[in-house]
Amino acid sequence: MPADRAGGVQSLERAFDLLERVADAGGEVGLSELSASSGLPLPTIHRLMRTLVDCGYVRQQPNRRYALGPRLIRLGESASRLLGAWARPHLAELVETTGETANMALLDGDEAVYVAQVPSRHSMRMFTEVGRRVLPHSTGVGKALLAQVPPERARALLARTGMPAATEHTITDPDVLLAELERVRERGYAVDDNEQEAGVRCLAVAVPGAPTAAAISISGPAARVTEAATDRIVPVLHDVARRLARALTT
Incomplete structure (x- = not known):
């Protein structure tokens, strides 16, 4: 993989892929489900989802599952x-x-x-x-x-x-x-x-x-x-x- 794709661009692609997977799951999903469907390791998914939460594009529910956020x-x-x-x-x-x-x-x-x-x-x-x-x-x-x-x-x-x-x-x-x-x-x-x-x-x-x-x-x-x-x-x-x-x- 080229170096310029190993940084920010790849992270963007992964973040958008995770958003689509949340949507495909009906709007709410757990980290383990995202890991199983995407093939990404849990630490990577956790880091990306926390960034999306901070930006308002994802929200974490009381049950610790992730849902699409209001900024979307x-x-x-x-x-x-x-x-x-x-x-x-x-x-x-x-x-x-x-x-x-x-x-x-x-x-x-x-x-x-x-x-x-x-x-x-x-x-x-x-x-x-x-x-x-x-x-x-x-x-x-x-x-x-x-x-x-x-x-x-x-x-x-x-x-x-x-x-x-x-x-x-x-x-x-x-x-x-x-x-x-x-x-x-x-x-x-x-x-x-x-x-x-x-x-x-x-x-x-x-x-x-x-x-x-x-x-x-x-x-x-x-x-x-x-x-x-x-x-x-x-x-x-x-x-x-x-x-x-x-x-x-x-």
Whole structure:
């Protein structure tokens, strides 16, 4: 390893890796778990975590485990706004091509949060406020996001949220939803068929390789977003998602 990578740069890489591992563990983790997953020795992890605690990016809980700290909130909010700004031109293209409202959402904790939207030009259209948080089991973007996480983590999330019914069509059984998530992975897109709002149909796909779990969608009246329209819209969603992923990672 070059000398300049053996100092500060390597420490930064390790610190950010530990932050991501804490996030992947659900936001709270012990030193021994971090050591097992990262392969780093305990003294190194302890030194890095103490530095992150001192900076406010990590906090130590009364049970001695480490959790993500409050200073990350400001960074996350700023990053979400930037993601929304980068996504809007791509969402505008979706609206131009499909005629329906386009959204982008991220998985934040147990919820899907909308970070960008471009509305349809139709007088009858769907509108979701940027910043709105929804439980993922009843939305297209939520299903696309949940399909990106391991089934056991998805099941644990569903147990925490309780899967309340938004309409009579909402899936409220975790086994049924987990089977639906497997179909999402197989066919490459998610559907919200009157599950979040009666009369509304949504199609969503994951943004492949995004720096955080992200999904884009179109939504509109079920009379327009039909099965026939699905065959036309899904390839457009995938194409836009791929180009958005490149924009977010280059």
